[in-house]
Amino acid sequence: DAMVIQNPRYQVTQFGKPVTLSCSQTLNHNVMYWYQQKSSQAPKLLFHYYDKDFNNEADTPDNFQSRRPNTSFCFLDIRSPGLGDAAMYLCATSRSRGTYEQYFGPGTRLTVT
């Protein structure tokens, strides 16, 4: 089945130690998104890629970066995680900007110690 895959499902990192979360998709969608969802809150968009075009949300901290080396993969890099960055990170895709349905992966739960 075509899907959005996130690895790992659970990640523990130390305060200030860089961490990378991974997302891959077999849907061949042009757009990939990263959301941050803190406990008992709604998901919040961090940034998205339309093909290779990177789009950052205005309030996304500089500590968060992303890479998309090809259509299938997208990475979220947190350069110096703080305790406040502990959250579920959700990757999503959509076929193009003209289609509004987003398909979500299962998420990576990040713990910062």
Place this chain on the structure above:
Amino acid sequence: AQSVTQLDSQVPVFEEAPVELRCNYSSSVSVYLFWYVQYPNQGLQLLLKYLSGSTLVKGINGFEAEFNKSQTSFHLRKPSVHISDTAEYFCAVSVSGGYNKLIFGAGTRLAVHP
């Protein structure tokens, strides 16, 4: 700017009873509307969407929602819930002509009791 308000943070209900989860939005432009469900430690799954056409939208798992433009609402309903419907439900809007950005409501926790 667009915003979404889910009027109930928690909705307890008994199994086989009907349920309505309320969602209101504000926007000065046309929007597309969605309901997603999230089970514990899982990603979001699309239940249903309103893009255009009939204002009554049917989704998966027996859920339906009605778009009411005059009341800027998109309430989710199910005539008879099951224990397995216990989850977090998110209403979301996306702006017509935008880059698919979803703006989510705060979520409603549906708890189905036997």
